[in-house]
Amino acid sequence: MIKASDFTAGRAALFLWHWVLTGFFLGTLTLMGPVRWATNYARGAGWSGLAEKLLVLAFIGALAAVSLLLARLLTLRTEAAAGRRRYALPALSLALFAAALWFWMNPKLMIDAGMKTTSESSAWSEFVFGPYPEKERLAGLKAEGYSAVISLLSPAVVPFEPVLLALERDAAREAGLELIHIPMLPWVSSNDHVTARLKELERRGPGKYYVHCYLGKDRVNVFKRLLAAASGGAVKNLDASSARTLKGLKSFERGAITELERDVYLTPYPTDEEFFGYILNGTVHTLVSLLDPANPDNLPWIKKEEAIAEKYGLALVSCPWVSLGEGARKTAMKDIRAVKKPAVVHAFLSKAPECEDFAAYYAAAKAK
Numbered sequence: 001m002i003k004a005s006d007f008t009a010g011r012a013a014l015f016l017w018h019w020v021l022t023g024f025f026l027g028t029l030t031l032m033g034p035v036r037w038a039t040n041y042a043r044g045a046g047w048s049g050l051a052e053k054l055l056v057l058a059f060i061g062a063l064a065a066v067s068l069l070l071a072r073l074l075t076l077r078t079e080a081a082a083g084r085r086r087y088a089l090p091a092l093s094l095a096l097f098a099a100a101l102w103f104w105m106n107p108k109l110m111i112d113a114g115m116k117t118t119s120e121s122s123a124w125s126e127f128v129f130g131p132y133p134e135k136e137r138l139a140g141l142k143a144e145g146y147s148a149v150i151s152l153l154s155p156a157v158v159p160f161e162p163v164l165l166a167l168e169r170d171a172a173r174e175a176g177l178e179l180i181h182i183p184m185l186p187w188v189s190s191n192d193h194v195t196a197r198l199k200e201l202e203r204r205g206p207g208k209y210y211v212h213c214y215l216g217k218d219r220v221n222v223f224k225r226l227l228a229a230a231s232g233g234a235v236k237n238l239d240a241s242s243a244r245t246l247k248g249l250k251s252f253e254r255g256a257i258t259e260l261e262r263d264v265y266l267t268p269y270p271t272d273e274e275f276f277g278y279i280l281n282g283t284v285h286t287l288v289s290l291l292d293p294a295n296p297d298n299l300p301w302i303k304k305e306e307a308i309a310e311k312y313g314l315a316l317v318s319c320p321w322v323s324l325g326e327g328a329r330k331t332a333m334k335d336i337r338a339v340k341k342p343a344v345v346h347a348f349l350s351k352a353p354e355c356e357d358f359a360a361y362y363a364a365a366k367a368k
Contacts, residue, residue, distance in 0.1 A: 014078060017090055019071035021097035023063070026070070028100040030063050047250065053273075104160040107132040107214055125207045127227060131216035132164060135171040147207035148178035152219045154185050161214065180209075184219045194223065195311065198230040221281035222312075228282075229313025245283045246342070255350025260362050263341035268350040269301055279344065280312050286343040288336055290354045292320035301348065315340060321347075321354040333365045 035056060042052045078089045103109060108131075125147075133141065133149060141149060151168055153161045165181065172179040182197050201207070213219035246265045249257050254268030269291075270279055278284070287309055291298040302318075309316035317339060319332045336345065347355040 011075065011079070014090070015071055015075045018074040018078075018093050019067055021093040022070055022074065023067035025096035025100040026067050027063055028103060030059055032103075035059050045248075051251070053253075101159065105163060107164070108134060125201065125209060127209050127211050127224075129211045129216060129220040129224065132212055132214055133168070133210065135167075135174075138168070138171045138177055139175045141210050142175045142177040145208060146177065146210050148180050148209055150180045150182055150209050150211040152182055152184040152211065152213040152223060154183040156183075156185060157214075164214075182223075184213065184223065191222065191226065192311075194226045195230050198227060202230070218277065218281065222276060224282050225280050225312045225314075229311065244277050244281065246278055246344070249278070251350075254348065255355075257350070258359055260345070260359065261366055264337075264343050264345065266350070266355060266359055266362075267344055267346045268352075268355075269305075269346050269348045270344075275308060279314070280308075284314065284342050284344050286315040286317065286339040286341065288317045288319055288339065288343060288345040290319055290321040290345065290347040290352075290358055292322050292354075293318070294320065294323060298348070319345075321358050329361060333361060336362075337365065 038055055038059070039052055042055060047055075074089050074093065078086060081088065127150075128146075132153075138149065149168075149172060151165060153165045153168070155162045155165065169179055180197075180201075182194055184191055184194065201209070211220055211223055246257060246259075246267070251257055252268050252274050253271050256268075258266040260266050279287070287305065289302065289305060291302050293299060293302055306316060308314070317336065319336065321329070321332075324332060336343070345358065347358075349355070
């Protein structure tokens, strides 16, 4: 057993070696096995974003505990070995790490049948969306007359996306195809640069572009929303198999979700992750805010949502429900039921009085 008094820099380095390398391997197995299966089940069963997050965190906690125990065991066994056998277990840890890294470096192993390409036409160009293109695919894109490939891979997603990006640059250069790098990360605040880059593409004139992230899922769908906003159009041809929707979802982090009628959902104020995963991916057309600007506590949330709606081309309707009289409520209800759907109506919490009152009023209006 390792005692505190026996702790040395060498032993710490050996422990970290085993922990980092085998932990990466175990993490890959966990992500591609139990986590993928569990999250697919959670989404199919309509679990909330919070419940899904807690489930993933539980797997992460279990992974951390198992990897720590395994690293401790391997450290003890390594120290107990003699001669050349002392290098066997560190070499095994390195081999496991290399195997996991090789897996991540081959996105085609991650692609399933549901990951298809989709296309969009803007006012000036055609965009085709899909997963990471291998060398052969890049050569094919050149032969098919594509102007360039747009990579959304981020250097922040280590260790594999920076390497994949470098390989893609070399393969695109060899194929004679321009590569345009517009890095994106899966949260709202990281994508302020995308609209400016789209404007640059617009100034180039007509073209045909292949757009991808790693698997061609969340990031490309948000890119579609930004493209629609930049070109003044709407998101078309959304591949429902690659986008999460509110249909059947029971709750967000701040409370329950109620489907008022087909494609009209009453929710709490979405978190950044919920905005990215369920609102900005092209599956929602209109936001209706019940927040009252006369309440100072609401102003930061109102301004944040206004900025998001403007940036991503979402229609935003302000309906400060608690401040409206009976006549104004009837007019607002008529207007809200006529907005382009799918629509999301929200206060801050789903248990807020205005949320519950609005739901009752909506049900009565629908019954007439």
